[in-house]
Amino acid sequence: MPDQSTPANEVPIPGVPAPQAPSLTEPTEPHDPLPPKPDQDAPETVSPTGVPSGAPKTSNAQSGRYLTTAQGARLQNTDHSLKAGPRGPVLLQDHHLREKITHFDHERIPERVVHARGAAAHGVFVANGAAEGITRAGFLAKDAQTPVFVRFSTVLGSRGSADTVRDTRGFATKFYTDEGTFDLVGNNIPVFFIQDAIKFPDVIHAGKPHPDREIPQAQSAHDTFWDFVSLHTEAQHHTMWNMSDRGIPRSYRTMEGFGVHTFRVVNAKGETSLVKFHWKPRLGVHSLVWEEAQIINGMDPDYHRRDLADAIEAGAYPEWDLGVQVFPDTEEEMFAGIDLLDPTKIVPEELAPVQIIGTMTLNRNTTNYFAETEQVAFHPGHLVPGIDVTNDPLLQGRLFSYIDTQLTRLGGPNFHQIPINRPHAPVNDMLRDGFHQDAVHSGVAPYQPNSLDGGCPFLAGADMGAFIDVPVPVAESRKVRQNPATFDDHYSQPRQFFRSLTPVEQDHVIQAYTFELGKCYEENIKVRQLQALANIDERLCTEVAAGLGLPAPAPTVQPEDTDPSPALRQVGRTWPVDGRIIGILADDSTDLADLERLRTAVDAANMVPLVIAPKGGMLGGQVPVQRTYLTARSTEFDAVIVAGAGEHGPDALDSLDAKAGNPAGHPAIDPRVAILLTEAYRHSKALAAWGSGTAVLAASGIPEEAPGVLMEDVDSLVPRLTELLAQHRVWERFPVAQSA
Ligand code: HDE
Incomplete structure (x- = not known):
């Protein structure tokens, strides 16, 4: 056996430099595998395996220095199959080749039939x-x-x-x-x-992609889904959520x-x-x-x-x-x-x-x-x-x-x-054998009671921590396939849910139904679902029907009116802002001292500042750029701040000059910056700018006086931003909230 500690014995890898310690700049940077976790070891009390403790584990693939086969034999080469000469056929006897490819062939297991992702x-x-x-x-x-x-x-x-x-x-x-x-x-x-x-296979068949072409993926906006939920009106409440x-x-x-x-x-x-x-x-x-x-x-x-x-x-x-x-x-x-x-x-x-x-x-x-x-x-x-x-x-x-x-x-x-x-509680079951049996069970009597394995296992009483099947009485009845009558009301609770929401949340519900039913092809499905909506809430039905260009039906049932439940609302409370992502647009002309003060303040407020600049690297040789105009999109940020100075687009497209895209007198800005800002504005996110950054907001068509647009100096900006983000979005900017 060669000396395991002597690197000189290792097979050199041509052209591959010695590994360098990675410089971690992003939280997603790859890192070395973690050591095995304590809870991944079988607890001592799990059915004894007979494997002496301290035996080498095979579960941690990259734990050793040398590449081996699954049987532990060290390998010299994993890039070339064993062949009869360099141009000859591959030999069947190449175990490493067969093992490697066979294992790969079986790496996938069936995904979950639901909840796969x-x-x-x-x-x-x-x-x-x-x-x-x-x-x-x-x-x-x-x-x-x-x-x-x-x-x-x-x-x-x-x-x-x-x-x-x-x-x-x-x-x-x-x-x-x-x-x-x-x-x-x-x-x-x-x-x-x-x-x-018993209906679960039905609702899932209806929600999954259509079986003929397997589309649409991960969507409910299609005919079979709405066919099912409009026919099984008990689904209306969940669908409303x-x-x-x-x-x-x-x-x-x-x-x-x-x-x-x-x-x-x-x-x-x-x-x-x-x-x-x-x-x-x-x-x-x-x-x-x-x-x-x-x-x-x-x-x-x-x-x-x-x-x-x-x-x-x-x-x-x-x-x-x-x-x-x-x-x-x-x-x-x-x-x-x-x-x-x-x-x-x-x-x-x-x-x-x-x-x-x-x-x-x-x-x-x-x-x-x-x-x-x-x-x-x-x-x-x-x-x-x-x-x-x-x-x-x-x-x-x-x-x-x-x-x-x-x-x-x-x-x-x-x-x-x-x-x-694996449970963390001691396991002492009588389950034996079967595919992928990992335990080496000892003893001869996996049955209970027995007189051979010392009588073990014994049964525990309720006072010794045994599971309790609560002895509830079972009502005397007949065998039937039916629900109790108390399951029959399918409309009161979706009605209560809709009526409990704030106007802006209700508007989102209306838009979502209009979108989803708008994606259906069959008119009779839309009409049937509109009937269900009519039974839930008249305004909901009328507005969705108007969006679909269909008549709104009259209700066929009158659901019970219950008090609204404010706990169902998402809007109207304030929350911690921890972990919120703040995009900061900056470029070479940004005042770096201001930028650093801002980053520090955002960080101190438990939020994450990400600098977005025209290109990667270090801004002014000092501030790391985390996103570029190419990689950034508004959707990553909970708020966007335009740092003072600079025009965010010295290399803006020529076509986007003052005439083409920018209000008179404003600088030409890179169209990607304009998209980022207008999208964030449309999605009712907080926006802020100081100094000449305010001109960039204006050039993107964002009104200075609009709610949730802060024109502050750099030092007072973060406290105001935190207040806005505590409400999550600038709700009053959604059109419905203004008119309601
Ligand atoms: Fe599931 N469900 N489900 N389900 N379910 C599965 O089990 C099923 C239901 C839920 O992250 C499957 O291991 C039936 C309600 C979650 O691994 C499967 C019925 C609720 C997950 C299955 C329901 C759930 C599953 C698929 C109707 C909320 C993912 C893979 C009676 C209370 C768990 C698996 C994970 C997964 C069956 C209804 C939640 C097929 C028959 C109600 C979170 O066994």
């Missing part, structure tokens, strides 16, 4: 103890800390589809608790399309999450309550505007994935409070006239306040997308003592589906042994 992160959940009275779940006891893994996703698109499509978002959390894994597999919308799991700004979140960090179903919790005394779970983002609930979302899909299809990873890498850890709405566990399972088993209904927060029971912080990015984000397997039936399911027929169907889908997706029944899926 996702992004994930690790974190920790800390309970505040407020739930101790209603559940015995140990991870909800005061100050208990539990590692978590969260995967966010879109529903309809394929794994490579764009992030900012109009869709529901998945919000699935794995709590690795001491009492077993608890999965809260929720969405960013508190209701679902259907009331019974999709058409609202909730369907296009600004970031995963600014999304609420909901468990959707009602769960049953049980405390140490055996008392039960019904609960609905809510995640509340500390940064507030924010969304994109539709045009912005569409532009991003082309400019940066990884927008949400990048945003999450960048924020965590920068140390701006996203946080959510976990809360519960608590309802008495009565025989009817109703609250304020709302059937708690109907997953198309919410209980307004004004009727049942959300009580905070803990906080989750996401503080670690994944190391390997496939190993973690792709292979993680959630299941609504992964429950812990103290939390149980209800008879919600949608939830009951899900309990079957999630294991079943992993059998194909992850290739067999042992997916719980994949590192990301």
Whole structure:
């Protein structure tokens, strides 16, 4: 064996210089693989494997110095197949060639049938103890800390589809608790399309691309989707949320999450309550505007994935409070006239306040997308003592589906042994063998009871932390295929949702329906959906019908009028501005001292300053340029500041002179700067300028006196900007808000 520590023995790589330490300027710069994570090791108590501890791991591919085969044999050459002479045929005996290509051939696994596109992160959940009275779940006891893994996703698109499509978002959390894994597999919308799991294949077939040409990708704006939801009117409530700004979140960090179903919790005394779970983002609930979302899909299809990873890498850890709405566990399972088993209904927060029971912080990015984000397997039936399911027929169907889908997706029944899926609680099961069995089980008696393996495993009583199937009575009835009558009202809650929104949010809903139905070809589908809208709200129906050029039908049912729920609004509150991206337009003539003061002030306000200049490198040899006119687009920024001095376009196109594009007397500006500023203006983002920067805003046609346009000196600018961004957008700039 050659001396492993002597580099002189290494095969030199011709033309490849010695590696240099990378200079990190961007948060997305590639970095060395992280060391293996403690939670990726099988806990000692997992079924014993017989592998001596300290044995070399094969899971960390780049851990050693030399390239080897999968069997550990070192290799001298990985670029040339073994051939009978340089011009001869390739030899079948080349094991390295066959191993390398065969493995590559099988690198892809089936994508998730829904929620295929996702992004994930690790974190920790800390309970505040407020739930101790209603559940015995140990991870909800005061100050208990539990590692978590969260995967966010879109529903309809394929794994490579764009992030900012109009869709529901998945919000699935794995709590690795001491009492077993608890999965809260929720969405960013508190209701679902259907009331019974048996319709799930139907709604998904309708939402996915048309089977003949496989278009459109990751869209609901097509005939089959609207055909389904107009025929199954229980879908109207969820669809209304999709058409609202909730369907296009600004970031995963600014999304609420909901468990959707009602769960049953049980405390140490055996008392039960019904609960609905809510995640509340500390940064507030924010969304994109539709045009912005569409532009991003082309400019940066990884927008949400990048945003999450960048924020965590920068140390701006996203946080959510976990809360519960608590309802008495009565025989009817109703609250304020709302059937708690109907997953198309919410209980307004004004009727049942959300009580905070803990906080989750996401503080670690994944190391390997496939190993973690792709292979993680959630299941609504992964429950812990103290939390149980209800008879919600949608939830009951899900309990079957999630294991079943992993059998194909992850290739067999042992997916719980994949590192990301391993519980942190001791596992002592009697599951044996099967594809991809990783454990070397010892003992001879994987059955219970036995007299050979010392009687082990023993059964735990409820007082020893066993899972509790809450013994709720089952009503005496007949076998039927039908819903309870309390599931029949499909219009009151979408009506309440629409009427709870502010005028600008309502306008976005109207525009979204008009866009989506405008993309349908079949008139009878549009007419049927307009009928559903007429039953929800007359103005909504009239305005959408007008946009489609169709008559507005009269309502056929009169839904119940309920009080609006202000908690459903996104507009009207203020939130922290942490992690907001501020674009600063500058060029060679910018006063660099002013620019540096501004950057420092933005940074001190916990926001991210990005300098945009005509070309890359260092501005004036001092200030790093992070975006150029070529790479920047307004959609990346929450606000744009035009730094004083300079005309932002000494090399502006000749065609864009004062006559062609600029108001009289204003300098010619680079058209990309004009697009950036006018887009940001149209999307109601804060804009600011000082000194000669104000002329650039004017040259782009942006009125100085418009709301949310700051003409300040550099020192007073950031506090004013922070106030504007706390409201997320300059809402009064949207046309509807001005006229309302
Ligand atoms: Fe899912 N769902 N679902 N779903 N779901 C899946 O499981 C299913 C439903 C949700 O990031 C699949 O592992 C049925 C509601 C999320 O890995 C599959 C029904 C809610 C994720 C499946 C529903 C969800 C999934 C596909 C109707 C919100 C992504 C891959 C009864 C409360 C989890 C997989 C991740 C994934 C079935 C309805 C949320 C096929 C049959 C309601 C967040 O098993």
